[in-house]
Amino acid sequence: MKGGNSTTRDELGALALFAVIAEERSFTRAATRLGLSQSALSHAMRRLEAKLGLQLLTRTTRSVAPTDAGERLLETLRPALDEIDERITTLTEMRARPAGNIRITTSAHAARMILWPAIDRLVADHSDLNVEVNVEAGFTDIVAERFDAGVRLGHSLEQDMVAMRIGPRLRMATVASPAYLAEQSRPEVPQDLSRHRCINLRMVSGSVYAWEYEKAGRELNIKVGGQLLFNDVDLMVEAALSGHGMIHLIEDRVLPQIAEGTLVRVLEDWCDPFDGYYLYYPSRRQPSAAFSLLLDALRYRS
Numbered sequence: 001m002k003g004g005n006s007t008t009r010d011e012l013g014a015l016a017l018f019a020v021i022a023e024e025r026s027f028t029r030a031a032t033r034l035g036l037s038q039s040a041l042s043h044a045m046r047r048l049e050a051k052l053g054l055q056l057l058t059r060t061t062r063s064v065a066p067t068d069a070g071e072r073l074l075e076t077l078r079p080a081l082d083e084i085d086e087r088i089t090t091l092t093e094m095r096a097r098p099a100g101n102i103r104i105t106t107s108a109h110a111a112r113m114i115l116w117p118a119i120d121r122l123v124a125d126h127s128d129l130n131v132e133v134n135v136e137a138g139f140t141d142i143v144a145e146r147f148d149a150g151v152r153l154g155h156s157l158e159q160d161m162v163a164m165r166i167g168p169r170l171r172m173a174t175v176a177s178p179a180y181l182a183e184q185s186r187p188e189v190p191q192d193l194s195r196h197r198c199i200n201l202r203m204v205s206g207s208v209y210a211w212e213y214e215k216a217g218r219e220l221n222i223k224v225g226g227q228l229l230f231n232d233v234d235l236m237v238e239a240a241l242s243g244h245g246m247i248h249l250i251e252d253r254v255l256p257q258i259a260e261g262t263l264v265r266v267l268e269d270w271c272d273p274f275d276g277y278y279l280y281y282p283s284r285r286q287p288s289a290a291f292s293l294l295l296d297a298l299r300y301r302s
Helices: 011-025 027-034 038-052 068-092 108-123 177-185 188-193 233-241 255-260 289-298
Strands: 057-059 063-066 102-107 129-135 149-152 161-165 171-174 211-215 217-220 248-249 264-265 278-281
Touching: 011 027, 011 038, 011 057, 011 063, 011 068, 027 038, 057 289, 063 068, 102 108, 102 289, 108 129, 108 278, 129 289, 161 171, 171 255, 171 278, 177 264, 188 211, 188 217, 233 248, 278 289
Parallel strands: 102 129, 102 149
Antiparallel strands: 057 063, 149 278, 161 278, 171 248, 171 264, 211 217
């Protein structure tokens, strides 16, 4: 293309590089992702900024961030780059074997319980398929963070999302060590927990998890007290095994200890099953061959 304000092929490439740097907020991470040197990226950005007559990036010794002009340019580039990615994915589907990259955000529990067994089989059978699993404790905006899909409990989702069930219904379990229960009377109803030492869970939001119970359609959220508060489930289990109080977690996390007798269950009749894990993704997404393979591998078949 010609003309004083036209964009050359080199500048189109520089725009794509800028988008990666802005998303990674680091020349080092962007260079690793792109397979280029940091000096090459820095040189390309200086040339692009000189061509546009705008500063696109604010550079410090520790980080890189888009300027206001850079943010506006990034907003313009993202839809176009996403469309290019989708078209390239469509082209790769013309190959004999499905290929492509899939990024999923999930909790640690869902990753171990459901995702990894399916992905283990999937990548063994499809060598051109690359899967990234990002374990997050809190909710992630999959569109803003450029994930293909996410996993969460229950099927209640925002508009423009599709939910697919990928696991069985779950139950909670309230447990304590035999030594602890030998010193305390067992709770008969959730309200009895006010007389017990309980080990609390700090949520990513900063709030403390209120223990949830349900029996015959009656739901209770109980705030419990105790000496210990963790944001890590494994530590909660260790503390319960040491006799420091009761914990309330998803059942399968403590089933081995229940079977061994090192933890004892209480209030089981107040732990009705609830909706398990769902995979969710944007409804406007046309599933690629690679993503369709993942959907089929994860689809729950009761």
